[in-house]
Amino acid sequence: MSVTTALILFLPPFIATELIAALPGSKSAREALERGIRNTGRHLVLWAVTIGAIHMIAKMLMARAPLW
Amino acid sequence: MPPINTILIATWGLWLVAAMVAIADPRVRKPFLLGIAVPGLGHMSIGEKGRGLLVAVPVLILYVAGLLLSDFRCVSPFDRHPLWGVLQAPAAGPTLLSWLGTRHLTLEHIGETYQVGCLYVGIASLLNLVALCDLRDLCMKVARRKDASA
Numbered sequence: 001m002s003v004t005t006a007l008i009l010f011l012p013p014f015i016a017t018e019l020i021a022a023l024p025g026s027k028s029a030r031e032a033l034e035r036g037i038r039n040t041g042r043h044l045v046l047w048a049v050t051i052g053a054i055h056m057i058a059k060m061l062m063a064r065a066p067l068w
Numbered sequence: 069m070p071p072i073n074t075i076l077i078a079t080w081g082l083w084l085v086a087a088m089v090a091i092a093d094p095r096v097r098k099p100f101l102l103g104i105a106v107p108g109l110g111h112m113s114i115g116e117k118g119r120g121l122l123v124a125v126p127v128l129i130l131y132v133a134g135l136l137l138s139d140f141r142c143v144s145p146f147d148r149h150p151l152w153g154v155l156q157a158p159a160a161g162p163t164l165l166s167w168l169g170t171r172h173l174t175l176e177h178i179g180e181t182y183q184v185g186c187l188y189v190g191i192a193s194l195l196n197l198v199a200l201c202d203l204r205d206l207c208m209k210v211a212r213r214k215d216a217s218a
Contacts, residue, residue, distance in 0.1 A: 001180055001181075009137075009181070009184050012129070012130060012133060012188070013130060013187070013188060013191045013192075015126070016126035016127070016129070016130050016191070016192070016195060017191065017195060019122060019126050020122070020123060020126060020127070020195045020198050020199055021198065023119060023122065023123070023198070023199065023202045024198070024201065024202045024205065028118065028119075029116065029117075029118025029119045029121070029122050030118065032119065032122055033118075033122060036122075
């Protein structure tokens with residue numbers, strides 16, 4: 001399975017989880033939907049930044065002292 | 069480490085006790101049972117149509133996508149996948165329906181997306197558990213409002 005396929009397969013459960021996790025604490029369905037969409041975007045950016053940072057650090061470390 | 073059967077029995081027991089506690093309250097019973105049978109229907113039954121749709125659409129899409137990815141073989145709580153079966157219990161309606169519809173199928177080979185399908189169905193069912201918790205809170209709120217106005 002390619003990395004692109006894996007990333008695409010990762011998205012539906014991620015979005016569904018964000019939408020339903022926004023339900024408790026929301027006064028209406030509209031508020032829950034808005035919160036869910038906002039959180040999806042926010043957390044996707046957080047994920048991308050975290051994974052990107054880990055990837056860059058790993059590349060830097062590998063360039064200095066290859067592990068394999 | 070405890071044997072797998074002990075874990076299975078303990079988790080099924082936990083689900084049963086949680087369900088019994090939830091349906092012991094008559095104010096929650098009907099919506100809760102409807103929510104277990106069809107994700108989102110419990111919310112709709114108390115007049116929360118928007119919330120019901122917000123539960124039903126993602127849960128059912130994820131559930132069906134999981135079935136498709138696993139070639140309709142990932143729901144088998146007493147045969148192929150007892151451990152996944154425990155996770156699939158909170159969406160009892162779709163799980164029962166899928167199990168009855170696919171119990172004659174056999175697992176000849178495991179495809180590339182098989183495990184992803186199992187994970188999708190497991191996540192969809194656990195998301196229904198979150199929705200059921202939200203439903204219980206809503207039912208209690210409605211009941212409190214009724215008590216206050218009476």
